[in-house]
Amino acid sequence: MSRAADAPSPAPLLAVRGVKKSFGATQALKGVDLTLERGQVLALIGENGAGKSTLMKVLSGAHAADSGEMSLEGTPYRPAGPLHARGLGVCMIYQELALAPHLSAMENILLGIEPTFGPLMNWRETRAIARRALDEVGLPGLDPATLVADLSIAEQQLVEIARAVAVGCKVLVLDEPTSSLTQKDVQALFALVRRLKAKGVAIVYISHALEEVEALCDRFTVMRDGETVGHGRVGEVPVDRIIALMVGRDVEDLYPRSPRSAGEPILELRALAGQKFPRSAGLLLRRGEVVGVAGLIGSGRTETLRALFGLDPVVSGEIRIRGIVTSPAGPGTRWGQGLGLVSEDRKTEGLAQNLSIAENLTLSRLDGLGPWGLVRPSRQNAAAAPWIKSFPIKCQGGEQAVEALSGGNQQKVAIARLLHHDCDVLLLDEPTRGIDVGSKAQIYAWIDRLALGDPATGKAPKAVLVVSSYLPELLGICDRIAVMTRGVLGEARPVADWNEHSLMLAATGQDQRA
Amino acid sequence: MSQPSASVSVSSAPKKSSRVVALLGRLAALAAVYAFFAILTPGSKGFMSDANTQLMLQDIAVVAMAAIGMTIVIIAGGIDLSAGSSIALAMITTAYVLNLGPEESKLVLAHPVALPLLAVAAAVCVSTLIGFINGALVTWMRIVPFIITLGTMQMARGFAKLVANEQNIYPPAAVQDLWVARLLDPSKTVFTWPFLPLAVWLVIGAALFTALFLRYTRLGRHIFAIGSNEKTALLCGVPVARTKILVYMIGGLFSGLAGVLFFARLGSIGQPTEAIGYELFVIAAAVIGGASLLGGRGTILGTMIGALIITILRNGGVKMGWPQYTQEIVMGAVIIVAVAIDNLRQRQRT
Numbered sequence: 060m061s062r063a064a065d066a067p068s069p070a071p072l073l074a075v076r077g078v079k080k081s082f083g084a085t086q087a088l089k090g091v092d093l094t095l096e097r098g099q100v101l102a103l104i105g106e107n108g109a110g111k112s113t114l115m116k117v118l119s120g121a122h123a124a125d126s127g128e129m130s131l132e133g134t135p136y137r138p139a140g141p142l143h144a145r146g147l148g149v150c151m152i153y154q155e156l157a158l159a160p161h162l163s164a165m166e167n168i169l170l171g172i173e174p175t176f177g178p179l180m181n182w183r184e185t186r187a188i189a190r191r192a193l194d195e196v197g198l199p200g201l202d203p204a205t206l207v208a209d210l211s212i213a214e215q216q217l218v219e220i221a222r223a224v225a226v227g228c229k230v231l232v233l234d235e236p237t238s239s240l241t242q243k244d245v246q247a248l249f250a251l252v253r254r255l256k257a258k259g260v261a262i263v264y265i266s267h268a269l270e271e272v273e274a275l276c277d278r279f280t281v282m283r284d285g286e287t288v289g290h291g292r293v294g295e296v297p298v299d300r301i302i303a304l305m306v307g308r309d310v311e312d313l314y315p316r317s318p319r320s321a322g323e324p325i326l327e328l329r330a331l332a333g334q335k336f337p338r339s340a341g342l343l344l345r346r347g348e349v350v351g352v353a354g355l356i357g358s359g360r361t362e363t364l365r366a367l368f369g370l371d372p373v374v375s376g377e378i379r380i381r382g383i384v385t386s387p388a389g390p391g392t393r394w395g396q397g398l399g400l401v402s403e404d405r406k407t408e409g410l411a412q413n414l415s416i417a418e419n420l421t422l423s424r425l426d427g428l429g430p431w432g433l434v435r436p437s438r439q440n441a442a443a444a445p446w447i448k449s450f451p452i453k454c455q456g457g458e459q460a461v462e463a464l465s466g467g468n469q470q471k472v473a474i475a476r477l478l479h480h481d482c483d484v485l486l487l488d489e490p491t492r493g494i495d496v497g498s499k500a501q502i503y504a505w506i507d508r509l510a511l512g513d514p515a516t517g518k519a520p521k522a523v524l525v526v527s528s529y530l531p532e533l534l535g536i537c538d539r540i541a542v543m544t545r546g547v548l549g550e551a552r553p554v555a556d557w558n559e560h561s562l563m564l565a566a567t568g569q570d571q572r573a
Numbered sequence: 574m575s576q577p578s579a580s581v582s583v584s585s586a587p588k589k590s591s592r593v594v595a596l597l598g599r600l601a602a603l604a605a606v607y608a609f610f611a612i613l614t615p616g617s618k619g620f621m622s623d624a625n626t627q628l629m630l631q632d633i634a635v636v637a638m639a640a641i642g643m644t645i646v647i648i649a650g651g652i653d654l655s656a657g658s659s660i661a662l663a664m665i666t667t668a669y670v671l672n673l674g675p676e677e678s679k680l681v682l683a684h685p686v687a688l689p690l691l692a693v694a695a696a697v698c699v700s701t702l703i704g705f706i707n708g709a710l711v712t713w714m715r716i717v718p719f720i721i722t723l724g725t726m727q728m729a730r731g732f733a734k735l736v737a738n739e740q741n742i743y744p745p746a747a748v749q750d751l752w753v754a755r756l757l758d759p760s761k762t763v764f765t766w767p768f769l770p771l772a773v774w775l776v777i778g779a780a781l782f783t784a785l786f787l788r789y790t791r792l793g794r795h796i797f798a799i800g801s802n803e804k805t806a807l808l809c810g811v812p813v814a815r816t817k818i819l820v821y822m823i824g825g826l827f828s829g830l831a832g833v834l835f836f837a838r839l840g841s842i843g844q845p846t847e848a849i850g851y852e853l854f855v856i857a858a859a860v861i862g863g864a865s866l867l868g869g870r871g872t873i874l875g876t877m878i879g880a881l882i883i884t885i886l887r888n889g890g891v892k893m894g895w896p897q898y899t900q901e902i903v904m905g906a907v908i909i910v911a912v913a914i915d916n917l918r919q920r921q922r923t
Contacts, residue, residue, distance in 0.1 A: 141808050142808070142809070142810040145809075145810075157802065157804065157805040157808050157809075158802060158805055159797070159798045159801035159802040159805050159806065159869065160801055160802065160869065161797055161800070161801040161868075161869030161870050162794070162797055162798055162801055162869075166794055166797075166798070167805075170798055170805070170806065170809040170811065171806075171809030171810035171811050172809075172810070173791050173794065175791050178790045178791060178792065179789055179790055179791070180789055180790060180791055180793075180794060182789075222809075
């Protein structure tokens with residue numbers, strides 16, 4: 060655990076020394092050092108906004124470094140662009156897969172380097188090369204002519220790795236490769252990474268999940284605020300030290316839970332059923348409570364929130380808000396009744412990516428932002444400003460487009476919308492998925508603060524319903540937790556009755572109590 | 574280190590058959606539309622009469638020719654609203670060249686072989702140039718093709734009127750015996766060579782060539798890649814800018830060829846106010862044929878079927894004695910239904 064690089068060995072495969080990069084006034088990289096040997100898996104960890112993406116772009120040649128040196132196999136490495144980097148054997152697998160969905164797997168693998176006879180495609184050769192690459196990444200059963208759009212996400216990811224394998228990549232950078240994979244596919248990916256490693260490929264593995272880093276990686280490099288702040292061997296350094304390095308302070312209590320007491324019932328579901336899911340969801344939510352919903356992906360948790368919020372049809376069952384039965388209604392009505400939903404998918408549903416922070420934040424409640432029901436942009440910005448300041452959302456101002464923010468800050472905008480709306484019931488679907496530890500801590504603190512209320516300012520306690528697949532988080536912030544199994548929501552029990560093991564048992568339907 | 578046990582489950586792939594089903598569906602729709610008019614307007618002057626069939630073949634040739642180019646543009650993720658105006662400008666150019674020379678000694682009378690060739694070459698060059706302008710502006714100015722081609726649509730129409738001096742151009746009567754004017758002439762009977770008007774053969778040839786080009790050349794696959802995911806294509810070293818410009822030039826080229834056919838269709842007249850709104854028929858043909866306006870998807874065969882459906886609808890409506898408004902309502906409804914069915918199928922697949 061030293062700031063200096065590891066002991067110099069003869070010509071590491073990839074070496075980065077003192078790389079800096081600025082965009083206008085903001086310095087995205089303030090000095091990055093890392094070394095990578097053949098057959099090594101290096102974990103690159105850090106919060107969102109720490110500069111990992113910028114570093115990736117410098118490595119891939121998409122951005123040129125302002126200063127600093129990079130070398131590949133002992134010779135200076137100055138990629139002119141992603142294509143050049145790929146030619147030199149440095150390949151990136153981004154979270155947003157870079158595939159052409161309408162083309163076949165083999166065409167994607169050989170896109171831009173197609174074997175040809177003059178102007179004609181050499182399909183036989185294309186198929187043969189793709190076949191070998193697909194075999195190598197663990198897809199021996201896949202017909203290379205299959206359209207990419209017909210593949211699962213996991214298969215698509217492997218096709219993209221096959222593209223790197225087909226050009227004989229030496230350095231493979233994986234950006235949060237497991238964020239959209241099932242447990243089984245994660246194991247397959249790990250097996251592939253180990254195979255590539257055995258062949259001498261060096262891998263940079265970017266991840267938030269420290270469990271994955273421990274399971275897969277040899278060494279780690281931590282980045283914070285555009286700098287590398289620590290290196291080490293995985294297993295030699297305790298996890299909480301790594302977290303402390305990432306956040307820049309000790310995370311004393313990631314999950315604050317002030318002593319609070321449940322108040323009047325505000326939302327009640329009775330045998331709520333949607334078209335497919337949920338089949339039966341019953342729940343009582345009181346003011347001053349944080350209730351968690353655990354369960355497997357696809358068990359119907361999101362569908363329950365959507366049916367409740369009027370995004371999906373309600374087939375049967377009852378919804379009571381403040382004790383009054385309400386008929387199924389659309390999201391507009393639900394907002395009016397004081398409910399607010401944060402979608403699990405902030406990219407395509409939760410936020411209008413190319414609109415500004417202020418527009419996103421005030422979207423559900425535009426009244427009072429100008430005379431005669433008009434919306435004045437200046438008032439909109441003024442309305443957003445306090446939330447930006449108090450959350451805090453790291454940005455250049457309320458006019459900045461949401462798409463320019465890191466995932467964590469985007470999520471804060473999505474949650475701040477409910478605060479601006481002054482919702483009494485906050486429905487949060489995977490509120491911390493794919494965001495950095497620092498943002499998580501801030502969101503947990505806000506959830507606690509909202510459930511507590513503030514008598515000084517006359518703010519009544521709110522009720523919070525959290526759907527999450529991350530069990531430590533649910534156990535950390537909730538008062539009660541219910542488990543959803545195949546569309547049926549179990550009883551919400553006090554958090555003291557649960558642990559990760561019993562939650563998993565209940566989620567897989569093996570819990571006798573449920 | 575290999576662990577075959579931990580391989581990803583491979584999704585089953587029923588794509589080939591689904592493509593065949595899509596094709597059969599389109600053919601069935603075509604047959605249904607044809608049968609509808611054939612049954613409802615019988616008789617020697619009706620829909621099925623020889624004269625009407627020849628008329629339809631002429632219209633099909635024009636729409637289908639332009640639709641080949643449009644399909645390529647749409648597959649690449651673009652759109653070309655200037656197609657109708659380009660057709661008009663090419664038609665005017667053809668007429669203008671054939672009308673060169675003083676009143677008593679038109680050049681075409683002295684050079685009955687060379688001048689028609691020159692006229693066609695000029696027409697195709699002009700429309701390809703418009704395609705180049707479209708492509709260059711879309712690529713270099715990074716303005717969406719809808720806007721760029723909306724602009725060039727107006728400009729091409731203006732130029733057509735300028736060249737024609739806002740009047741119809743009537744080349745000498747002798748032109749009507751030259752091959753340019755006879756491209757759409759029916760063959761003597763349906764059973765004697767060449768069976769179909771020369772222009773229809775041209776369209777069939779161009780369609781075949783283009784379909785093979787899209788499927789079997791590197792450039793063709795790059796066009797799909799760009800329409801499917803432009804960023805990925807760029808990342809993989811596909812020359813995106815050059816290919817896109819080329820795509821719009823191909824689109825313009827086919828509009829130009831369609832313009833030459835339109836000249837013959839109008840009886841060797843250049844009419845600058847003709848072919849207004851034609852781009853919508855052409856786009857509709859591609860879309861009914863299964864092309865996606867989001868890019869990455871489309872087939873020439875589908876487009877050809879789409880062109881047939883569109884033309885039969887327009888012609889059949891007239892034969893039924895429907896007023897203009899009914900024809901328009903029906904045409905619009907058919908386009909929406911066709912795309913809706915396609916969408917449903919797409920959604921089922923995923």
